[in-house]
Amino acid sequence: MLTWLRTRLREGIRTIRFPGNGADFPERFRGRPAGSVDLGACLFSPEEGEYSRDYRMAASTRPALVVATGEIELARALDERTRKLFRRSLRLRSVVAGSCNGCEAELVALGNVVFDLARFGVQFVASPRHADGIVVTGAVNRNMRRALELTYEAVPPPKLVIAVGACAISGGPFSGSPEVGGGVGDVLPVDLWVPGCPPHPLTTLDGLLRLLGTIESKETITKPS
């Protein structure tokens, strides 16, 4: 028991403040691209161009991800009625449909003590019947398309769809394969688009909190710093 307590004390508090000074990225971090680019198709590889260290890039619409000037309209809050429903408690179901497990690993990381998603009232649940929406990762391949549709149907309305990662937005590195489609947008109406390959946990968190109106959308237009 003493060892437990000693370890607990040594470990201290690891949860970062968010939004706030928690977003401390190393110099090489590839955040939002500096130039004109389709954030939904970008794989954030060093070969594709220059990047800023700004992690914020989740948007409410697919066209908003096609950035011409380096400026982006970040995600807007849901309408008043839906926001009231979900703001203090949002339950999500994860559906993985033709991914590499990178996005999933980052979604799992959102739940750890560092990011602690649950403190914002957002939780991943074990059944679509308990969910307010689904988080889709993967390029929506042929072998998962039906399961994705069934899961969506099983969620009671009103319901959200959140597309996380390059695959879910555009097919990502697999686009062009006859086994995958062009992402979730071809199959379901999407409320939040989170670019990245995979998106950093804070990119997803920022998008979720903007959607819920927890982060005020005053500065929706930003230029990469």
Add this chain to the structure above:
Amino acid sequence: MSSLRKPGLRNRRAIPWGTVSVEPMERFRESVAEAVAGGWRVASLFGMPEEHDQTRLVAILADDAEGQLGVTSAVAGDRYPSLAMAVPQVHGFEREIAEQCGVVPEGHPWLKPLRRHPPDHLPPGRRVALPDREAYPFFQMAGEEVHEVAVGPVHAGIIEPGHFRFQAHGEQVLFLEIMLGYQHRGVEPLLERVGGDRERGVLVAESIAGDTVIGHAGAYCGAIEALARSRKTPRGQAVRGIALELERLANHIGDLGAIAADVAFQPAAAYLGRMRGDCLNLLMTLSGNRYGRGLVRPGGAAFDLTPAMAGEMRDRLQRLGEELDPVLALLFETASVQARLEGVGVVSRKACVEYGFVGPVARACELPRDVRHDHPWGIFRFAHIPVATAWAGDVLARALVRRVEIHRSLEFIVEQLGALPKGPARVNCGPLRPNEMAVAMVEGWRGEIVHVVITDDGGRVRRHKVTDPSFHNWTALALAMPGNEISDFPVCNKSFNLSYAGHDL
């Protein structure tokens, strides 16, 4: 066995495709069976479409004791006599060949769809009936009080899709069948199509299994570099080696945390989850991405370690080592945790040998298989990491192997950071030589990753075969469950932590 040995064929050395023997089918089967009886392993077995409605079957065999690779091949029409009864470790490969190439291994004891997709490696002109993606003949047991439990493909947590079908008597599992393919994205045809465009190819390779970015990109680049005769810089190899061990560190720590979570030992789960993130953040410091994307490129490493970065990384890892010790002690010395791990999900050493399991699963059965040791490449040729084994083959043994490997990887990285070779981290990698074959193997954190690349007359990629360690090891999970309780499945599954994406391709 002499026909298998090819002078010069080793991990990451190319040989002319023309020197690969084409044996009569009967002889081919004997060669593979004899080699396996003599202690070799089937590292890969795949089909490559050829002219005249034929498929070339190619077997890559590994002699772990000698650090050698062997290869042989045969030509098949639309069927051939299956090898799986004589050599069980080819059972998955033969199902794969049937599905990809439309070549039926006659007499295969378990010839079911593997990933449920139409053939994508048919000889030109061949037409076959398209398979029904929904149809799958599950094994079923009958009897009073025998019942069936179906799980997936959409799981309760944030987990990749797969379907598990248990035949159970009360809580006791009698049989587990695992149906995969839900993550199938068509990786191999894609790699073959973009073959010449390496910028695109390496991005696909990095996405074979997103938790094994360094491992798969390393195998991809290893094959490409061998075919291009690219110079390897000591510094580039060292940076890649450090990244590979960081990847292992992150995943092993994460796995121990996940095992702790599954037996409801929250403190260790929380601390280890945080420490896993610290390792990922080190990869981000180096490469700009938490999983190391963008780092491993043909010709070396796209990012170098600056002296300041190396120093900082060393400090952080040394601190991590100090923080890990008490937490791991907490996990492994708490009796209630041990009781939940010991004797659960046992895989026998015999099964490991027979089915060709790799990685920590094999090492937990006292089978010292480790590509870093058996077929060393790059930095691992000069800096050796002792192979960690345990003997019981249960969940605890697989956890113990990870615990030791965490320490070994930590030591290795800290040592390498202090002794980085000089010179460039990356050199130019030229065009691929025509009509050659290269085999590149990596010991990823899950075990042996194999990429085989064969070029055509024009130096284009003709066949790119990927074998993830999970391809072998999913069978181990199915074998480990009977006799256990259904409620032990999560922790048992976590102790393997296999890749759906890596298997499904």
